[in-house]
Amino acid sequence: xxxxxxxxxxREGRARTGTITMQRGEIRTPAFxxxxxxxxxxxxxxxTVRSIGADIILGNTYHLMLRPGAERVARLGGLHKFMNWxxxxxxxxxxxxxxxxxxxxxxxxxxxxxxxxxDGSRHNxxxxxxxxxxxxxxxxxxxxxxxxxxxxxxxxxxxxxxxxSMRWAQRSRDGFNSGEEHAARSAxxxxxxxxxxxxxxxxxAAKLQDIGFDxxxxxxxxxxxxxxxxxxxLDFAPLQLPDDKPRxxxxxxxxxxxxxxxxxxxxxxxxxxxxxxxxxxxAFTWNGPLNIRNAKHxxxxxxxxxxxxxxxxxxxxRAYLHHLNKAGEILGAMLMTEHNLAFYQxxxxxxxxxxxESRFAAFAADxxxxxxxxx
Amino acid sequence: xxxxxxxxxxREGRARTGTITMQRGEIRTPAFxxxxxxxxxxxxxxxTVRSIGADIILGNTYHLMLRPGAERVARLGGLHKFMNWxxxxxxxxxxxxxxxxxxxxxxxxxxxxxxxxxDGSRHNxxxxxxxxxxxxxxxxxxxxxxxxxxxxxxxxxxxxxxxxSMRWAQRSRDGFNSGEEHAARSAxxxxxxxxxxxxxxxxxAAKLQDIGFDxxxxxxxxxxxxxxxxxxxLDFAPLQLPDDKPRxxxxxxxxxxxxxxxxxxxxxxxxxxxxxxxxxxxAFTWNGPLNIRNAKHxxxxxxxxxxxxxxxxxxxxRAYLHHLNKAGEILGAMLMTEHNLAFYQxxxxxxxxxxxESRFAAFAADxxxxxxxxx
Numbered sequence: 001x002x003x004x005x006x007x008x009x010x011r012e013g014r015a016r017t018g019t020i021t022m023q024r025g026e027i028r029t030p031a032f033x034x035x036x037x038x039x040x041x042x043x044x045x046x047x048t049v050r051s052i053g054a055d056i057i058l059g060n061t062y063h064l065m066l067r068p069g070a071e072r073v074a075r076l077g078g079l080h081k082f083m084n085w086x087x088x089x090x091x092x093x094x095x096x097x098x099x100x101x102x103x104x105x106x107x108x109x110x111x112x113x114x115x116x117x118x119d120g121s122r123h124n125x126x127x128x129x130x131x132x133x134x135x136x137x138x139x140x141x142x143x144x145x146x147x148x149x150x151x152x153x154x155x156x157x158x159x160x161x162x163x164x165s166m167r168w169a170q171r172s173r174d175g176f177n178s179g180e181e182h183a184a185r186s187a188x189x190x191x192x193x194x195x196x197x198x199x200x201x202x203x204x205a206a207k208l209q210d211i212g213f214d215x216x217x218x219x220x221x222x223x224x225x226x227x228x229x230x231x232x233x234l235d236f237a238p239l240q241l242p243d244d245k246p247r248x249x250x251x252x253x254x255x256x257x258x259x260x261x262x263x264x265x266x267x268x269x270x271x272x273x274x275x276x277x278x279x280x281x282x283a284f285t286w287n288g289p290l291n292i293r294n295a296k297h298x299x300x301x302x303x304x305x306x307x308x309x310x311x312x313x314x315x316x317x318r319a320y321l322h323h324l325n326k327a328g329e330i331l332g333a334m335l336m337t338e339h340n341l342a343f344y345q346x347x348x349x350x351x352x353x354x355x356x357e358s359r360f361a362a363f364a365a366d367x368x369x370x371x372x373x374x375x
Numbered sequence: 376x377x378x379x380x381x382x383x384x385x386r387e388g389r390a391r392t393g394t395i396t397m398q399r400g401e402i403r404t405p406a407f408x409x410x411x412x413x414x415x416x417x418x419x420x421x422x423t424v425r426s427i428g429a430d431i432i433l434g435n436t437y438h439l440m441l442r443p444g445a446e447r448v449a450r451l452g453g454l455h456k457f458m459n460w461x462x463x464x465x466x467x468x469x470x471x472x473x474x475x476x477x478x479x480x481x482x483x484x485x486x487x488x489x490x491x492x493x494d495g496s497r498h499n500x501x502x503x504x505x506x507x508x509x510x511x512x513x514x515x516x517x518x519x520x521x522x523x524x525x526x527x528x529x530x531x532x533x534x535x536x537x538x539x540s541m542r543w544a545q546r547s548r549d550g551f552n553s554g555e556e557h558a559a560r561s562a563x564x565x566x567x568x569x570x571x572x573x574x575x576x577x578x579x580a581a582k583l584q585d586i587g588f589d590x591x592x593x594x595x596x597x598x599x600x601x602x603x604x605x606x607x608x609l610d611f612a613p614l615q616l617p618d619d620k621p622r623x624x625x626x627x628x629x630x631x632x633x634x635x636x637x638x639x640x641x642x643x644x645x646x647x648x649x650x651x652x653x654x655x656x657x658a659f660t661w662n663g664p665l666n667i668r669n670a671k672h673x674x675x676x677x678x679x680x681x682x683x684x685x686x687x688x689x690x691x692x693r694a695y696l697h698h699l700n701k702a703g704e705i706l707g708a709m710l711m712t713e714h715n716l717a718f719y720q721x722x723x724x725x726x727x728x729x730x731x732e733s734r735f736a737a738f739a740a741d742x743x744x745x746x747x748x749x750x
Binding site: 327 | 413414415417418419420442443447450451452457458459673674676690691692694695698699701702704705706708709
C-alpha cells in the first residue's frame with residue numbers, strides 16, 4: 001500500500017495542483033488543513049469538517065501532550081479513533097507553541113524545557129520526544145522539531161537558530177525512523193528556516209534535502225513580518241525546495257495570503273484564522289471579510305455570501321447569525337466556523353480547478369478584484 | 376386543515392399516550408419539548424434537534440422580546456423561518472421569566488413592568504402584549520399570561536395571585552382571539568395555579584374551563600417545593616383538568632420527575648435541565664446521571680450509555696467527552712447536549728410505547744430500579 005506519493009497534475013507559472021496519496025486517504029493540493037488543536041476542530045463535528053471538503057486536519061503536539069497526554073491517546077487507540085476522524089492528520093512538532101504559549105522556557109542544544117500554560121507543570125520537548133509523541137498520537141504527517149525564532153531578531157540569531165533546527169531535523173529523521181512500524185505508514189516533513197534571508201533559507205533547504213524528507217515546510221513566516229515581506233520571501237523560498245515534493249507554508253493565513261502563496265508554488269496551508277475569527281463574529285466572503293455583529297446585518301435576510309455553497313449560507317440569514325453572535329449563543333460559533341472553513345475549502349477548490357484548466361492567473365486577479373472591492 | 380386536535384390512543388391507569396395534530400406537524404405525547412430560549416436550542420443545529428425525535432420545541436417570550444425583539448422577528452418572517460425550525464413551536468407567556476430573571480419588577484392588575492437583565496431597559500408585559508408578542512413570533516401553541524408566585528408564600532398570597540392569573544387568562548383569551556388570522560391556525564393553553572392547595576387548584580381549573588382552552592398547563596410547580604410535594608399535587612391537579620385535552624407540566628424536570636408525572640396523567644413537558652446540565656458536564660443515562668468530568672472516565676472507552684441509541688453514544692467514548700469537557704471545548708457542549716436531549720426523547724418514546732402496549736407499570740418500575748441502582 002502506498003505510504004506517501006505526491007503527483008502533480010497541472011501547473012501554471014509556479015502554481016501547481018496535485019494529489020498526495022496516503023494510506024488514510026488522498027489530499028488534494030493546494031490544500032487547506034483545518035486546525036484541530038485539542039483533538040477537535042473547535043465547534044464542529046468531524047463529519048461536518050469532512051462534508052465541507054477537508055481532506056486532512058492538523059493536530060497540535062503541544063496541546064495534546066499536555067492534555068489529554070500522548071500516552072493516554074495511545075492507550076485509547078490513537079488520535080484518529082479518539083476524535084472520530086479516519087482521514088489523514090498532520091501533527092506539528094510542538095516547537096512553535098512552546099515558544100508562543102508556554103512559560104519559563106529554556107532552550108538548549110538538547111531541546112526545550114517549559115512550564116505548561118494550563119497548570120504550570122514542567123515538561124521537556126526534544127526532537128526525539130516530539131517524534132515519540134507524534135508516533136503515540138498516530139500522526140500521518142509528522143513534522144520535524146524546530147525552533148521558530150521571532151522575526152525581528154538579528155541575522156546572526158536567525159542563522160544560529162536555523163543551524164540548530166537543521167541539527168534537530170537530523171535528530172527528528174533518526175527519531176522518526178526508529179519507530180519502524182509507524183514510519184512504514186506515515187510521512188516526515190522537514191521545516192526550512194532562515195527568516196527573510198535568501199542565503200540562510202538556501203543553506204537550510206540544502207541541509208534538509210541532504211537528510212531527505214517526504215515534504216518540506218516553510219517555517220518562520222506569518223510571525224509578524226507582514227504580507228509584503230512574506231511574499232518577498234516566498235518569491236525565492238519555495239524554489240529552494242524540491243519541485244517534486246509538497247511545500248507547506250505553516251500558519252498561513254488570510255484568503256489573499258493563500259492565493260499569493262499558491263501563485264508562488266505553495267501546496268499546503270494551515271491556520272486558526274477562519275475558525276478563531278468565526279467564533280469572534282468575522283465571516284470571510286468572496287467580497288472580503290465582514291463583522292456579523294455590525295448593526296447593519298440585524299435585519300438582513302440574505303446569506304453571509306451569495307456565492308457560497310455551504311449549508312450555512314443555504315439555510316441561515318445574516319440577521320439570524322447577527323442575533324446568535326450578539327446573544328453569545330454556541331450555535332453562532334458553530335455556524336460561523338462552518339461557513340468560514342467551508343469558504344476556505346471553496347477557495348482552495350477554486351484554485352485547484354483554475355490551475356487544472358490553465359486559468360489561474362485570471363482566477364487570482366478576479367479574486368483580488370472582488371475581495372478588495374470594498375476597500 | 377386541522378388547527379388543533381388531541382387524540383388519545385391508549386391509556387394505562389392515569390397515563391395516556393396520544394397525538395396532537397397541528398398545521399405544522401404532529402406531536403406525540405407524552406412529549407418532551409427541548410427549550411430553545413433565544414431562538415436556538417443551545418449548542419444544537421435544528422436538524423439535529425429533529426433527528427433525535429423532537430416534535431416541538433419551546434421558545435421564551437421574555438428573551439425574544441428583549442433580543443432580537445418580537446417586531447424584528449416578525450419583519451424577518453417569524454420565528455420558524457428565523458431559526459430554521461418548521462415544526463410546531465410553543466412559546467411561554469414571559470410571566471415566569473419576568474419573575475425569575477428581570478430586575479425592578481412591579482406587578483399590578485394591569486400587568487408587569489420590569490427592567491431587562493441584558494441592558495436594564497424598561498419594558499411592560501400585559502396579557503394583551505404577551506398575546507401580541509407570541510403572535511408576532513408566529514407561535515403554534517400560545518401560553519396565557521400568568522403570575523407564578525414563589526412556592527413558600529402563604530395561602531392567601533397564592534390565592535390572590537391565582538385569582539389575578541385567572542382574570543389575566545380571560546384577557547389572554549380575548550387578546551389571542553383578536554389576532555384572527557393567527558388564532559385560526561394556532562392554539563391557546565391556559566395555566567392552572569394555586570400552589571400545593573387542592574381547593575385553589577380546583578377553583579383555578581374551573582375558571583379556566585369556563586373560559587375554554589385548547590390545552591391546560593399545570594403552573595407553579597418545580598419552583599423549589601421538592602419532588603414529594605410536586606407528586607402530591609399531581610395526585611389531584613391533572614384530574615381537575617379536562618380529560619380530553621393535553622396537560623402540560625411546565626418546567627419539569629428530571630427523568631424520574633417525568634415518569635412520575637406521566638403516571639399521574641401529564642402529557643407534555645419542557646425543561647432546561649438536559650441541555651443546561653449537558654453544557655456543565657452532567658450526562659443522563661438509564662442508570663442515573665453521571666458527571667463526565669469525573670477522573671474515572673478519563674480512559675473509559677465505553678459510550679455514555681450502553682443502551683442509548685443516539686449518534687454520540689454510537690461514536691464517542693466517555694474518555695473523549697471527558698477530555699472535551701475538561702478542555703472547555705465547544706464540541707463537548709454540543710455532544711453532551713445532543714446526548715441528553717436524545718436520552719430524554721428515548722425516555723418519552725419508551726413511555727409512549729409502554730402505555731400503548733399496556734406495560735407502563737412495569738416500564739416505570741424497571742426505569743426506577745435501574746435509574747436509582749447506583750444510589
